[in-house]
Amino acid sequence: MAEVSPTELDPEVWVDEHGDALYSYALSRLNNPASAEDVVQETLLAALKSGKSFSGRSSARTWLIGILRHKIVDLIRKESREQPHEEIETAESPEEEFFDRKGRWGIKPVEWQVNPGKILEQKEFMAVLFQCMEHLPDRLHRLFVLRELEDQDSDFVCKELGITPTNLWVMLHRARMRLRGCLTENWFGANE
Amino acid sequence: MRTCKEISKLVSESLDRELPLRERMAMRLHLMMCSLCRTYSHQMRQLRSVLKKASDVETPTEQTLSEEARLRIKQALKKEE
Ligand SMILES: [Zn+2]
Numbered sequence: 001m002a003e004v005s006p007t008e009l010d011p012e013v014w015v016d017e018h019g020d021a022l023y024s025y026a027l028s029r030l031n032n033p034a035s036a037e038d039v040v041q042e043t044l045l046a047a048l049k050s051g052k053s054f055s056g057r058s059s060a061r062t063w064l065i066g067i068l069r070h071k072i073v074d075l076i077r078k079e080s081r082e083q084p085h086e087e088i089e090t091a092e093s094p095e096e097e098f099f100d101r102k103g104r105w106g107i108k109p110v111e112w113q114v115n116p117g118k119i120l121e122q123k124e125f126m127a128v129l130f131q132c133m134e135h136l137p138d139r140l141h142r143l144f145v146l147r148e149l150e151d152q153d154s155d156f157v158c159k160e161l162g163i164t165p166t167n168l169w170v171m172l173h174r175a176r177m178r179l180r181g182c183l184t185e186n187w188f189g190a191n192e
Numbered sequence: 193m194r195t196c197k198e199i200s201k202l203v204s205e206s207l208d209r210e211l212p213l214r215e216r217m218a219m220r221l222h223l224m225m226c227s228l229c230r231t232y233s234h235q236m237r238q239l240r241s242v243l244k245k246a247s248d249v250e251t252p253t254e255q256t257l258s259e260e261a262r263l264r265i266k267q268a269l270k271k272e273e
Binding site: 011012014015016019020021023024025027028037040041044045048049061062065095098099102103104105108109110111112126127129130147148149150151154165168169170172173176177179180183 | 195196197198200201204205207208209228229231232234235236238239240242243244246247249250251252253254255256257258261262264265266268269270272273
């Protein structure tokens with residue numbers, strides 16, 4: 001605790017220094033400004049209570065994001081419990097768009113001409129990627145975030161969201177189909 | 193012979209669990225013969241890798257807290273102090 005300076009423990013400074021970053025992170029996972037604001041507040045409260053402090057801004061940021069991630073997973077779990085899950089709605093299925101009645105490709109996949117490692121350096125690509133995710137229906141969005149962005153395994157997601165593995169696989173497939181379509185349309189296709 | 197629609201589902205599923213042998217063989221066989229599903233399968237892997245990297249980015253997009261939210265959070269924190 002040697003390098004504590006008074007400003008670092010000042011909550012006002014915390015909000016100014018990290019608020020926007022935490023909010024951006026939360027919004028990208030929760031798709032809902034009010035929920036995102038709530039978890040940012042909870043995160044900073046938890047941080048404050050822990051009494052921990054940091055000499056550097058970036059280590060503080062990483063630590064705060066760590067707390068935030070737990071809060072986000074908790075909130076997603078809570079939200080999905082509050083919204084009772086019905087049968088998988090066919091409205092969530094993008095498959096009809098891509099396949100004909102015989103199960104053959106209607107809209108044929110075209111190779112993406114990019115190195116996925118490189119495109120991430122482009123801010124514009126990130127914006128499109130997150131926008132495409134935003135357009136997923138709520139239920140798909142929640143489980144997709146848990147599985148792909150928060151890297152939770154299938155068992156965990158099934159348990160937390162109260163769904164069967166078969167449903168999970170179907171819904172992840174739908175989410176991926178939608179994202180693939182959205183990225184093709186708004187990034188890879190548009191860049192040709 | 194399974195359809196491309198069925199195979200596309202197996203390809204996605206293989207990202208979430210180890211497929212049973214039968215399904216795995218059916219998928220491999222189909223992918224050997226069908227370039228469209230091969231492209232799709234490649235894109236699924238690209239998508240996974242892009243998401244993996246995106247998940248590590250601390251500020252994925254630049255958003256700002258509204259003034260009201262900022263104030264509200266500051267007040268909540270002060271109460272705790
Ligand atoms: Zn095929």
